[in-house]
Amino acid sequence: MYGAKMTDNNPMPADSPDSDFTNFSGYLNFDDFVEEEDPYSFFSGHTPHQQQVRDFGASGGHFQGSFSSTNFSSGHEGREFKERVAFKTKSEIEILDDGYKWRKYGKKMVKNSPNPRNYYRCSVDGCVVKKRVERDKDDPRYVITTYEGVHTHPSP
DNA sequence: CGTCTTTGACCCGCGC
DNA sequence: GCGCGGGTCAAAGACG
Numbered sequence: 001m002y003g004a005k006m007t008d009n010n011p012m013p014a015d016s017p018d019s020d021f022t023n024f025s026g027y028l029n030f031d032d033f034v035e036e037e038d039p040y041s042f043f044s045g046h047t048p049h050q051q052q053v054r055d056f057g058a059s060g061g062h063f064q065g066s067f068s069s070t071n072f073s074s075g076h077e078g079r080e081f082k083e084r085v086a087f088k089t090k091s092e093i094e095i096l097d098d099g100y101k102w103r104k105y106g107k108k109m110v111k112n113s114p115n116p117r118n119y120y121r122c123s124v125d126g127c128v129v130k131k132r133v134e135r136d137k138d139d140p141r142y143v144i145t146t147y148e149g150v151h152t153h154p155s156p
Numbered sequence: 157c158g159t160c161t162t163t164g165a166c167c168c169g170c171g172c
Numbered sequence: 173g174c175g176c177g178g179g180t181c182a183a184a185g186a187c188g
Contacts, residue, residue, distance in 0.1 A: 103160055106180060119179075123160080132179095161186070171176080 085147040088136065100124070100151060102131055113137035124153045 106119035113135070120131035129149040136142040 108178070
């Protein structure tokens with residue numbers, strides 16, 4: 001990275017105790033998905049860039065989303081709120097700009113899918129939001145985007 | 157010139 | 173104790 005806290009060998013503080021939802025399949029249960037007529041309403045509350053969000057619609061027509069907000073205070077230092085949001089979007093591109101700058105920090109091949117999984121992170125210093133993009137193995141035209149964390153930027 | 161992408165390697169937790 | 177899987181880091185190049 002660029003001059004953040006790379007000196008720290010242990011960049012992960014007390015953020016590991018997510019044993020309940022560490023399993024991706026846990027919230028990847030699309031059977032419980034709720035087809036949203038207006039999924040942008042979710043972003044409207046979090047993203048002040050509705051115009052950018054409009055780009056979402058331009059990329060694809062259908063949208064399915066499932067969000068799981070996990071606010072846990074693991075009894076250690078319950079001051080960090082981790083929010084995980086899993087989205088399944090129909091689009092040919094996985095780089096859906098939601099108004100924030102993302103910097104890709106990793107790519108990995110999933111053994112159960114011929115498709116790679118991309119890892120993004122918010123470029124803004126101080127923001128700890130992570131984003132995970134993966135194509136659906138059954139429907140390559142669908143993209144599974146998983147947001148993790150909350151943005152702490154000023155207006156982007 | 158600064159930032160971001162890319163890629164392989166490393167690390168960590170868990171299972172066997 | 174080792175192997176596996178998933179996640180992250182980190183150096184160099186590409187890009188504007």
